[in-house]
Amino acid sequence: MVELGKYNTLKAFRQTDYGWYLMDEAGTEEVLLPNKFVPENLEEGNELEVFVYNDSEDRVTATTQKPKITRGNFACLKVVATTNFGAFMDWGLDKDLLVPFS
Known part of the structure; x- marks a missing residue:
């Protein structure tokens, strides 16, 4: 099961x-x-630890970027807008993280 907002170990297929x-x-x-996050020499069957989140179009997406916080945890983050x-x-x-006012 893929967990949103967390790191997942998934297999390239x-x-x-x-x-x-x-x-x-x-x-x-x-x-x-997405291609911009694919490590060099990734091959079918390789396992990869990725962070899974919803992109700006609400699609479930993986990234090799490292977020400053994961679901269920707390951190001080900078407001950018x-x-x-x-905020x-x-x-x-x-994609910046939206924190709604209500």
């Missing part, structure tokens, strides 16, 4: 124009690892 699809241990869930609905925090990934 299919390469596409967009990146590699990684599969969970049970072989039931797949997650895209505020809006009328919340965006720098958590170490390309």
